[in-house]
Amino acid sequence: MRGALRFFLVLIVTGALLLAVAGLLAYQAYEGEGPVKEETVVLIDRGSGVRSIAAELKEQQVIDDALVFQVAARLTGKAGRLQAGEYEFPPGTSLREVLDKLESGDFVVRQVTIPEGRTSYEVVALLEGIEVLEGDIPELPPEGSLLPETYHYQWGDTRQALIERMQQDMQALVQELWPERIDGLPLETPEEAITLASIVEKETAVASERPMVASVFINRLRRDMPLQSDPTVIYSLTDGKGPLDRELTRKDWEVEDPYNTYYVNGLPPGPIANPGRESLEAVLDPAETDYIYFVADGTGGHAFAQSLDEHNRNVRNWRRIRDGEDE
Known part of the structure; x- marks a missing residue:
């Protein structure tokens, strides 16, 4: 009798020890360092069940055992709540x-930067080149309707949704800045401000110059002078589909096109690109100057002038620099 009791006690103790060991092993498998050795990105397709998710993770060496993953997912109640998406797993990620x-749904968050001064055609082409975005953009967004900025997106986001975010951000920016404009501007609508800002954007990449460049065009509009902006000529020649693959000529200035501000007085019928915040701010609060001319100065910036004689001197100086005659 005592022998039988002792036997059962041994069985109980042994079973308890085995359970303890199994529990410890399970805990280590669940909480211990995983097999992934370097940052690994895994894409879980829509409609994937726990079995296919486990297989994909095992193939990418994120987990050691697909069956253990499935058991753990079901025991923890997570099996039905696993989300499709793109995930990044750092080294040693535990089960x-x-x-x-x-x-x-701790997805990989990507970003795309839309540079200031890109046309809508160029923005659409940029988005079309991002493989993880989905869907087409059914129609070209109106020029000037997209705010250049850095945008975050995830696998499965649509290109059209990103375009709509850019448009909403531009509308919000204009609604913020338009009421703060200075008095007396020769701009009647926010759309005209965007048009002029797009010209300023294309004329200079130097942020500190934008209020000066804006003042030149504002002064010209007030004096009913043609804007004579080369970027508007380029837009009329390319339809906004990219840069001109050659130098502008005087003959180009004579092109009969409403976007050619050598050919028409005043603003063109619409923007020639998508301007950023700084160009919009410059147009709505330009520098106070009497300048009506500017030309490149050879340093990446521009030389400004109030008179034609002064401007011609600046032009001659620029040509010497361009032709390598300046010491």
Whole structure:
């Protein structure tokens, strides 16, 4: 009798020890360092079940055992809450961390920067080149309707949704800045401000110059002088589909096109690009100057002038620099 009791006690103790060991191993498998050795990005397709998710993670060496993953997902109640998406797993990610990430939808967040002064055609082409975005952009957005900025997106976002965010941001910016404009501007609508800002954007990449460049065009509009902006000529020649693959000529200035501000007085019928915040601010609050001319100065900036004689001197100086005659 005592022998039988002793036997059962041994069985109980042994079973308890085995359970303890199994529990410890399970805990280590769940909480311990995972097999992934370097940052690994895994894409979980829509409609994937726990079995296919486990297989993909095992193939990418994020987990050691697909069956263990499935068991852990079901025991923790996470199996039905794992989300499709693009995930990044750092080295040593544990099984628990993998499940938590997939359950919470801690997706990889990407970003795209839309440079100031790109045309809508160029912005659409940029988005079309991003493979993880989905869908087409059914029609070209109106020129000047997109705010150049850095935008975040995830796998599965649509290109059209990103375009709509850019448009909403531009509308919000204009609604913010238009009421703060200075008095007496020769601009009647926010759309005219965007048009002029797009010209300023294309004329200079030097942020500190934009209020000066804006003042030149504002002064010309007030005096009913043609704007004579080369970027508007380029836009009329290319339809905004990219840079001109040659130098402008005097003959180009004579092109009969409403966007050619050598050919028409005043503003063109619409923007020639998508301007950024700084160009819009410059147009709505330009520098106070009497300048009506400017030309490149050879340093990346521009030389400004109040008279034609002064401007011609600046032009001659620029040509000497351009032709390598300046010491």
